[in-house]
Amino acid sequence: xxxxxxxxxxxxxxxxxxxxxxxxxxxxxxxxxxxxxxxxxxxxxxxxxxxxxxxxxxxxxxxxxxxxxxxxxxxxxxxxxxxxxxxxxxxxxxxxxxxxxxxxxxxxxxxxxxxxxxxxxxxxxxxxxxxxxxxxxxxxxxxxxxxxxxxxxxxxxxxxxxxxxxxxxxxxxxxxxxxxxxxxxxxxxxxxxxxxxxxxxxxxxxxxxxxxxxxxxxxxxxxxxxxxxxxxxxxxxxxxxxxxxxxxxxxxxxxxxxxxxxxxxxxxxxxxxxxxxxxxxxxxxxxxxxxxxxxxxxxxxxxxxxxxxxxxxxxxxxxxxxxxxxxxxxxxxxxxxxxxxxxxxxxxxxxxxxxxxxxxxxxxxxxxxxxxxxxxxxxxxxxxxxxxxxxxxxxxxxxxxx
Numbered sequence: 001x002x003x004x005x006x007x008x009x010x011x012x013x014x015x016x017x018x019x020x021x022x023x024x025x026x027x028x029x030x031x032x033x034x035x036x037x038x039x040x041x042x043x044x045x046x047x048x049x050x051x052x053x054x055x056x057x058x059x060x061x062x063x064x065x066x067x068x069x070x071x072x073x074x075x076x077x078x079x080x081x082x083x084x085x086x087x088x089x090x091x092x093x094x095x096x097x098x099x100x101x102x103x104x105x106x107x108x109x110x111x112x113x114x115x116x117x118x119x120x121x122x123x124x125x126x127x128x129x130x131x132x133x134x135x136x137x138x139x140x141x142x143x144x145x146x147x148x149x150x151x152x153x154x155x156x157x158x159x160x161x162x163x164x165x166x167x168x169x170x171x172x173x174x175x176x177x178x179x180x181x182x183x184x185x186x187x188x189x190x191x192x193x194x195x196x197x198x199x200x201x202x203x204x205x206x207x208x209x210x211x212x213x214x215x216x217x218x219x220x221x222x223x224x225x226x227x228x229x230x231x232x233x234x235x236x237x238x239x240x241x242x243x244x245x246x247x248x249x250x251x252x253x254x255x256x257x258x259x260x261x262x263x264x265x266x267x268x269x270x271x272x273x274x275x276x277x278x279x280x281x282x283x284x285x286x287x288x289x290x291x292x293x294x295x296x297x298x299x300x301x302x303x304x305x306x307x308x309x310x311x312x313x314x315x316x317x318x319x320x321x322x323x324x325x326x327x328x329x330x331x332x333x334x335x336x337x338x339x340x341x342x343x344x345x346x347x348x349x350x351x352x353x354x355x356x357x358x359x360x361x362x363x364x365x366x367x368x369x370x371x372x373x374x375x376x377x378x379x380x381x382x383x384x385x386x387x388x389x390x391x392x393x394x395x396x397x398x399x400x401x402x
Contacts, residue, residue: 002156003149003159004034004156004158004159006032006034008032009032009034010026010032010163010164010322011033011036012034012036013036013136013139013150013164013167014037014038014165014294015036015039015042016168017044017111017114017294018294018295018314019037019166019167019294020115021062021311021316022315023035023128024125024128025062025316025318025319026127027122027125027127028125028319029322029323030127031322031323032129033127033128034129034130035122035129035130035131036131036134036150037131037134038136038167039132039133040132042130044112046191047110047223047232048108048109048110048223048232049111049114049223049308050106050108050208051308052106052387052388053102053104053105054312054388054390055309056068056104056106056107057102057103057104058312059312061316062118065104069105069107070225071110071113071224071225072113072223073108073109073205073222073225074095074105074106075106075107075108075208077206077378078091078092078207079207079209080212080373081212082211082212082213082258082370083213083217083258084213084258086259086261089212089373090376090378091378092378094106094208098381101381101388102389102390106388108208108221108222110193110223135152136150136153136167137172138150138151138172139151139172139173141176141287141288141290145288146161148160148162148163148288148289149163150163150173161289162333164292164293165292165296166293168295169296170182171292171296177282180279182278182279182299183277183278183279184275184277185275185278185355186240187234187235187237187245187301188250188275188276189232189234189235189274189276190233190250190269190273190274191230191231191232191268191269192231193223193224193228193229193231194228194229195227195229196222198229199229199267209221211257211258211260212359213254214361214366215235215236215253215361216233216234216235216253216257216359217233217234218231218234218254218257218265219231219232219234231268233265234276236359237249237275242273242275246273250265250270251265276301277299278300278348278351278352279299280348281298281341281344282297283341284337285336285337285340286334289329289333291337293311293315294310294311294314295307295311297340297344298347299348300344300347301352303358304351304354306351306387310347313340313343314340314344317395318336320392320395321333322336339395347387357369
């Protein structure tokens with residue numbers, strides 16, 4: 001059995017947004033990287049993506065923000081509405097005031113557009129090697145503690161000084177640290193995009209709309225220069241079985257919604273349900289020469305819109321740590337973990353109660369929630385400063401934008 005080993009090369013498992021951003025970040029810092037992706041092509045499954053200032057800051061450091069913004073939409077507000085009555089509860093200003101406060105914009109983009117831009121940038125980097133059809137089935141540390149080995153389903157083996165598990169919710173690399181299973185939230189989603197001119201009713205070319213109600217919510221916003229409209233309907237499946245997230249249950253959960261929400265449901269693609277999982281935060285992401293990143297390290301529910309954002313932060317901080325500790329890779333991985341563990345864990349923990357607040361079926365709780373929301377100013381950022389302000393202002397940059 002042949003084992004591929006290039007001394008000094010970082011091996012990244014997974015070619016999604018987090019994996020490719022990691023490869024690009026490391027290469028821009030002067031490193032060499034090999035990415036193994038199990039699929040025949042580098043593709044993103046899904047539709048729209050909200051990208052806050054903490055994530056666009058990373059895209060700016062990578063030199064790809066201009067290309068992403070050219071395909072993105074810059075919403076003016078994030079608007080929270082009552083799914084039953086249609087009444088606006090509150091909004092957060094996302095336009096120029098947001099950009100002035102945080103230095104970077106809030107954008108919405110199609111996942112495949114962002115991935116394609118990162119992929120093109122990686123292909124232009126001589127320090128990045130990309131391989132498809134590499135389904136990793138096992139990851140181990142070598143007994144000498146100096147390398148780790150990833151084994152693939154086709155018999156290929158790769159040894160590297162550092163292996164980064166960016167291989168998602170059911171990560172093989174994570175098994176070195178945690179053998180538990182993902183936690184089903186009890187909620188599932190149907191999602192997709194449609195041409196914007198096919199959407200009837202109350203839509204907005206300038207806003208992210210979030211309709212909340214008991215056991216459900218609907219998110220809507222335009223992507224791809226405003227040509228497509230992204231819609232995600234999330235609902236309580238009523239059991240502990242993800243398979244119960246059927247179209248019939250979706251319709252029953254949304255049955256008493258306002259006309260704008262009911263019209264949106266008619267345009268959803270109901271061919272595939274997406275169960276919502278996360279995991280409990282774990283005390284370490286590092287085992288020997290293997291470290292976790294993105295959903296492999298900190299899968300979270302979607303209520304903060306931070307899954308991709310936190311993966312991008314991981315990629316940036318990992319590259320910075322590797323650049324700062326080139327001659328001591330264990331120290332680099334420790335520094336990466338120390339910078340990221342608490343922050344990503346906070347996002348995991350905060351997302352859960354935020355979802356419960358959106359979906360409450362208790363009339364008293366909902367009334368108190370709505371009263372608080374209606375009383376806040378649209379440009380009050382006090383509750384989100386921790387999320388969007390630069391969390392690492394004193395950490396030296398590792399990337400050199402092309």
